[in-house]
């Protein structure tokens with residue numbers, strides 16, 4: 001007769017409520033695909049979360065393309081977006097060296113039909 005206690009960890013991972021619309025640049029792959037996630041690691045016993053590793057969930061900037069996660073402390077630009085929801089429109093991605101800047105300009109003001 002043997003008992004097996006399966007211990008492990010479980011990470012709760014979900015988009016941070018209220019900031020689902022924020023999209024930031026991933027510092028790993030460069031895509032504008034990083035979002036603000038809430039990650040909370042728990043110690044599990046028999047797959048049941050028992051004890052959290054930390055008192056609060058981590059806030060992380062995660063990329064769903066390359067699965068790169070970094071603590072939001074390292075992303076002041078994302079924190080700024082979170083503090084100013086009005087300015088949550090992502091800025092122009094930085095052009096890599098050698099790439100010509102985009103000359104595409106959207107017309108300002110009301111459209112004029114000639």
Ligand SMILES: [Zn+2]
Nearest residue numbers: 026029063066
């Ligand atoms: Zn990425």
